[in-house]
Amino acid sequence: MDINVIHEAIQEQDTDLIVVNLFEGVTQPGGATGAVDRALGGAVGDLIAGGDFKGKLDETAVLYPRGAIPARRVLIVGLGKAEEFTLDRVRRASATAARRARDLGARRFATIVHGAGIGGLEAQSAAQALAEGTLLGLYEFNRHKAPSEDQRQVAEMAVVEFDAARLPAIEAGVRAGRAIAAAVALTRDLVNEPPNFATPTLLAQRAHQIAEGRRISVTVLEREEMRELGMGALLAVAQGSDEPPKFIILDYQPEPRQEGATPPTVVLVGKGITFDSGGLSIKPAEGMEEMKSDMAGGAAVMGAVQAIADLNLPVRVVGLVPATENVINGHAYKPADIVRAMNGKTIEIISTDAEGRLILADALVYAKRYAPQAVVDLATLTGACITALGKGQAAGLFSTDDKLAEQLKRASASTGERIWPLPLYDEYSDVMKSDVADLKNSGGRYSGVGASAAFLKAFAEGYPWAHLDIAPMAYLDKDKPYTPKGATGFGVRLLVQFVRDLVAA
Numbered sequence: 001m002d003i004n005v006i007h008e009a010i011q012e013q014d015t016d017l018i019v020v021n022l023f024e025g026v027t028q029p030g031g032a033t034g035a036v037d038r039a040l041g042g043a044v045g046d047l048i049a050g051g052d053f054k055g056k057l058d059e060t061a062v063l064y065p066r067g068a069i070p071a072r073r074v075l076i077v078g079l080g081k082a083e084e085f086t087l088d089r090v091r092r093a094s095a096t097a098a099r100r101a102r103d104l105g106a107r108r109f110a111t112i113v114h115g116a117g118i119g120g121l122e123a124q125s126a127a128q129a130l131a132e133g134t135l136l137g138l139y140e141f142n143r144h145k146a147p148s149e150d151q152r153q154v155a156e157m158a159v160v161e162f163d164a165a166r167l168p169a170i171e172a173g174v175r176a177g178r179a180i181a182a183a184v185a186l187t188r189d190l191v192n193e194p195p196n197f198a199t200p201t202l203l204a205q206r207a208h209q210i211a212e213g214r215r216i217s218v219t220v221l222e223r224e225e226m227r228e229l230g231m232g233a234l235l236a237v238a239q240g241s242d243e244p245p246k247f248i249i250l251d252y253q254p255e256p257r258q259e260g261a262t263p264p265t266v267v268l269v270g271k272g273i274t275f276d277s278g279g280l281s282i283k284p285a286e287g288m289e290e291m292k293s294d295m296a297g298g299a300a301v302m303g304a305v306q307a308i309a310d311l312n313l314p315v316r317v318v319g320l321v322p323a324t325e326n327v328i329n330g331h332a333y334k335p336a337d338i339v340r341a342m343n344g345k346t347i348e349i350i351s352t353d354a355e356g357r358l359i360l361a362d363a364l365v366y367a368k369r370y371a372p373q374a375v376v377d378l379a380t381l382t383g384a385c386i387t388a389l390g391k392g393q394a395a396g397l398f399s400t401d402d403k404l405a406e407q408l409k410r411a412s413a414s415t416g417e418r419i420w421p422l423p424l425y426d427e428y429s430d431v432m433k434s435d436v437a438d439l440k441n442s443g444g445r446y447s448g449v450g451a452s453a454a455f456l457k458a459f460a461e462g463y464p465w466a467h468l469d470i471a472p473m474a475y476l477d478k479d480k481p482y483t484p485k486g487a488t489g490f491g492v493r494l495l496v497q498f499v500r501d502l503v504a505a
């Protein structure tokens, strides 16, 4: 879909539909909505006076101008209470409006930037949120379906701004929003893609496509190279699969800015289990299909590196995606096996279903070679985290570094991608001690969340580290305005904002 920024008045747009907005409880519309109301002879005011539109968040109403203005339809979207207004509500309202426009069959529509006028938000971030909400709300995954007869699709959105002084900020915001939304869509596509397509090999191919035309270099380690490096934990998981595992490295190097100045380095690590059957500790059949989303952390890292490169951020960002299936053939690893990770630590396998921490262990050890200022890993790691925080509510945040945790929480607040801190007590590590090896990979039924993070901590040595358990957020079965059900792309916007804030600070 094309997005164009235009310096004109919204009521003068000759298009299928124009979008204006209203805060809850407003009786006399002002700004652009007021201008449209006047052009329609007070039709918006009538709608409010008649009690037919209250301005509640996500409420919509359609008016037909019948020639009073060039547009064929006017769509009013509610923004909720003015005192509760946030950037996230701009994303929501934008998504609601765009989806309504699509349902109405509009191919082209024009909109004002919600929140930049009366809402009092900064024009650039409001425009970014408008672009993000629109594109993310219109996202669909229908690659494997016959096209429907009634294919409604929006081809173009015009962002209309009357105040010339705001145009540069709006253009910059739309540009950023477009790059970020494209990255989220890439991540969603990878996660939605069925596991017979989205193999480790496909992830590696996608990584090469991402690198093309960007300041990103890609290296993919094969089974043999992993063996030479001593990645025995990752290889143990991979040995039960006929699909070759891939250790994917995306390395974004920013343009040099100042002579001799080296940019900070951040390593992002993402769990890339392309299907988690549980292995010999096999999962119940019901709901197993959702385990195609067990590479959501890896896909989010790939999306984030793409967006960070597109935004030209002056930080070296390395994305590491250990990728393999967790399935069973005659070579599959077994409970009671003992494996050796890249840092030499041995691990007793209690459950082959606790595979995520094994592949992350080797990736976290590998991360150290970049001498990074921070390492953040994202993983659909535990069902226990879903139980603790609630599906669709928040991702769990664990960190060995308070400052890093603060920075992530800040990025979470501005993106609306919620994360919630959970403890990393020393005592959790006792739970993961084995009688026969240095560690075991599961602490049992009642040691779900903290113990998984404590296990990772034994491998995340030598740098500030944070772990995000995104199991509650990666894949949802309910529609939200800008997150249609299925893959959410959770983490991409958060990581991009985190890196953006690093250099703004």
Ligand code: BES
Pocket (backbone or CB within 6 Å): 276, 278, 294, 351, 353, 354, 355, 356, 380, 381, 382, 383, 384, 441, 442, 443, 444, 471
């Ligand atoms: N991929 C799962 C975690 C998961 C479960 C993500 C449900 C999303 C939805 C992970 O590999 C796993 O199986 N974890 C086990 C760990 C246990 C065996 C220690 C779990 O949470 O039950």
Ligand code: MN
Pocket (backbone or CB within 6 Å): 276, 278, 352, 353, 354, 355, 356
């Ligand atoms: Mn598992």
Ligand code: ZN
Pocket (backbone or CB within 6 Å): 273, 276, 294, 353, 355, 356, 380, 381
């Ligand atoms: Zn898993």
